[in-house]
Amino acid sequence: MCGIYGYIGAQQAKEILLQWLHKLEYRGYDSAGMIIGSDDSQPSLRKAIGEVNNLWKEVHADNIEGTYGIAHTRRATHGGVSLENCHPHVSNDHQRHIVHNGIIENYMKLKIFLQDQWYSFSSQTDTEVIVNLLEYERTGDILETVQHTLKKLRGAYALLITHRDHPNAIIATRMGSPLLLAFSDEGLHFSSDQQALPWSARQLIFLEEGDVVFADNTWYRIYSGSQPIMRDIELLDQTMLEQAKGEHKHRMIKEITEQPAIIRRLLKGRVDLATSTLTAHAFDYIKQHHYDYRTFVGCGTSYHSALLACYWFDERCSSRLSVMIASEYKYHSLKNIDQTLHLFTSQSWETADSIACLKQIKSHGGASFGIVNVPGSTLARQTDVGMFTRCGAEISVASTKAFTAQALNLYLLHLALAQKEGSLSHRLLQEKLTTLTQLPNHMETIISQSEHIRAVAHYLTGYDHIFFLGRHYQLPIAYEIALKLKEIAYIHTEAYPAGELKHGPLALIDEKFLSILLMPDDGFLDSNRSTLHEIQARGGKVLVISDTPIPEADRQITIPSIDVELIPLLTNVVWQLLAYHTADILWLPIDKPRNLAKSVTVE
Numbered sequence: 001m002c003g004i005y006g007y008i009g010a011q012q013a014k015e016i017l018l019q020w021l022h023k024l025e026y027r028g029y030d031s032a033g034m035i036i037g038s039d040d041s042q043p044s045l046r047k048a049i050g051e052v053n054n055l056w057k058e059v060h061a062d063n064i065e066g067t068y069g070i071a072h073t074r075r076a077t078h079g080g081v082s083l084e085n086c087h088p089h090v091s092n093d094h095q096r097h098i099v100h101n102g103i104i105e106n107y108m109k110l111k112i113f114l115q116d117q118w119y120s121f122s123s124q125t126d127t128e129v130i131v132n133l134l135e136y137e138r139t140g141d142i143l144e145t146v147q148h149t150l151k152k153l154r155g156a157y158a159l160l161i162t163h164r165d166h167p168n169a170i171i172a173t174r175m176g177s178p179l180l181l182a183f184s185d186e187g188l189h190f191s192s193d194q195q196a197l198p199w200s201a202r203q204l205i206f207l208e209e210g211d212v213v214f215a216d217n218t219w220y221r222i223y224s225g226s227q228p229i230m231r232d233i234e235l236l237d238q239t240m241l242e243q244a245k246g247e248h249k250h251r252m253i254k255e256i257t258e259q260p261a262i263i264r265r266l267l268k269g270r271v272d273l274a275t276s277t278l279t280a281h282a283f284d285y286i287k288q289h290h291y292d293y294r295t296f297v298g299c300g301t302s303y304h305s306a307l308l309a310c311y312w313f314d315e316r317c318s319s320r321l322s323v324m325i326a327s328e329y330k331y332h333s334l335k336n337i338d339q340t341l342h343l344f345t346s347q348s349w350e351t352a353d354s355i356a357c358l359k360q361i362k363s364h365g366g367a368s369f370g371i372v373n374v375p376g377s378t379l380a381r382q383t384d385v386g387m388f389t390r391c392g393a394e395i396s397v398a399s400t401k402a403f404t405a406q407a408l409n410l411y412l413l414h415l416a417l418a419q420k421e422g423s424l425s426h427r428l429l430q431e432k433l434t435t436l437t438q439l440p441n442h443m444e445t446i447i448s449q450s451e452h453i454r455a456v457a458h459y460l461t462g463y464d465h466i467f468f469l470g471r472h473y474q475l476p477i478a479y480e481i482a483l484k485l486k487e488i489a490y491i492h493t494e495a496y497p498a499g500e501l502k503h504g505p506l507a508l509i510d511e512k513f514l515s516i517l518l519m520p521d522d523g524f525l526d527s528n529r530s531t532l533h534e535i536q537a538r539g540g541k542v543l544v545i546s547d548t549p550i551p552e553a554d555r556q557i558t559i560p561s562i563d564v565e566l567i568p569l570l571t572n573v574v575w576q577l578l579a580y581h582t583a584d585i586l587w588l589p590i591d592k593p594r595n596l597a598k599s600v601t602v603e
Contacts (some may be wrong), residue, residue: 517543
């Protein structure tokens with residue numbers, strides 16, 4: 001949720017920090033702050049509530065100069081939104097400054113201890129405990145002091161620390177929260193998110209758990225424990241850097257319209273259409289390793305893509321399947337772990353709940369497979385094998401193109417496994433792959449109807465409560481689109497299996513309650529028609545999304561016909577557009593909805 005950035009170099013730090021703090025805004029925040037300094041000046045601290053532009057005003061109100069600095073965008077966890085709780089935090093002796101991502105679980109115990117030593121606190125944060133603990137643990141050697149302090153912390157953190165006795169230097173460390181060191185012509189950059197890095201940063205180091213870095217404007221050294229170590233310098237994947245929204249009003253609509261191109265790119269990289277073969281290392285892994293059980297693990301949108309994939313795998317693959325919400329998985333016993341492949345999906349690539357599950361599984365010797373978007377992310381680096389969705393930087397908090405890219409990769413993965421098990425002939429595989437090539441064209445047809453869909457969105461704004469109903473392949477989409485409308489339009493929605501309506505939820509139906517029924521011609525048309533009549537008989541209105549005319553529907557959006565296995569990817573695009581237009585009509589902050597963050601880095 002929070003974002004941290006640090007810079008050391010020859011340029012004015014305030015301009016660089018402000019520029020790249022703006023890149024971290026998409027993660028979600030409620031305040032921002034920075035401290036900058038130089039060899040011959042005292043560090044200058046500035047904080048502001050609200051957007052980074054407010055911090056810009058604070059910084060430029062005075063002639064603040066300096067060539068190093070650390071900065072932070074905060075999402076409130078410990079304590080409310082206030083200047084006192086905003087980072088950076090300062091030690092009691094005013095010698096140390098710190099910014100922090102993560103949560104320190106034992107901070108209250110440490111705080112009480114420090115208060116007994118006459119330390120005072122001006123904030124409610126766990127971060128201020130860390131900076132005062134650094135003062136208490138001081139030994140005269142700054143690295144030794146940091147090491148002693150870290151041993152007393154329990155939880156997750158990425159820290160950037162400055163000390164007045166070491167001007168032009170930054171100490172960085174991480175445990176359970178991402179942090180990287182990047183190199184550009186301007187100097188050294190620390191960031192919690194590679195999407196915030198400048199285009200001039202061509203090389204970077206992904207810091208490992210427990211690494212401590214001491215860096216100034218001439219050199220850096222990484223320590224593991226008390227020993228200096230070398231970490232691999234990698235090339236920065238420029239495709240993951242934030243792109244401008246261009247002519248689009250919001251990033252969300254830009255990312256929706258990118259989906260056809262993403263599908264074409266994925267098919268080009270994963271499929272040889274001339275020979276109808278699947279070409280990726282991940283497919284070879286799936287074919288070479290046998291597992292009796294497969295468990296999908298994800299959160300939010302990624303959980304829904306896994307739910308959809310489970311239907312595909314169940315259709316043709318023999319292994320036993322389960323889908324788990326990551327935040328709940330840790331409460332389950334790890335049975336048959338040596339016979340289970342855990343498949344992790346993540347759209348925000350640093351999801352703390354999923355990472356915690358992965359650590360638990362790895363500690364018991366379990367096998368893991370990652371389907372993520374960002375090379376170098378924690379899930380990408382720590383899973384045994386996997387595949388990248390390659391959908392590019394997704395900035396809008398509400399995920400759209402990541403869902404489609406995850407789902408498509410999982411669809412291809414299930415085809416590879418089915419082919420291995422003999423439940424999918426080469427002829428049928430050829431048919432499936434040919435049909436896939438039609439998918440982006442159908443998506444473009446839907447996107448071209450955006451203004452018609454906007455007219456339907458006006459209809460939605462008149463309702464405070466909406467049901468989303470689907471059967472079989474459409475049920476995961478019902479969950480996903482209900483989430484989208486909650487996220488950005490702040491409308492209360494619930495998703496149910498269409499057949500479950502009569503087992504309780506039907507009591508809510510009246511003329512003020514809208515139902516959205518996903519009912520393509522997929523073999524369940526008659527059952528869905530019965531559900532439609534059931535709702536209308538109680539005065540409820542029904543909006544239908546289908547590839548065939550449904551005359552009795554109160555309203556309908558028609559989509560192109562395609563293989564029933566792939567129709568969910570079309571109905572989902574319709575609802576991405578409907579959610580977007582509904583929120584836009586209501587004048588809501590679509591790319592940065594209230595209370596939410598793109599990357600959930602705390603459990």
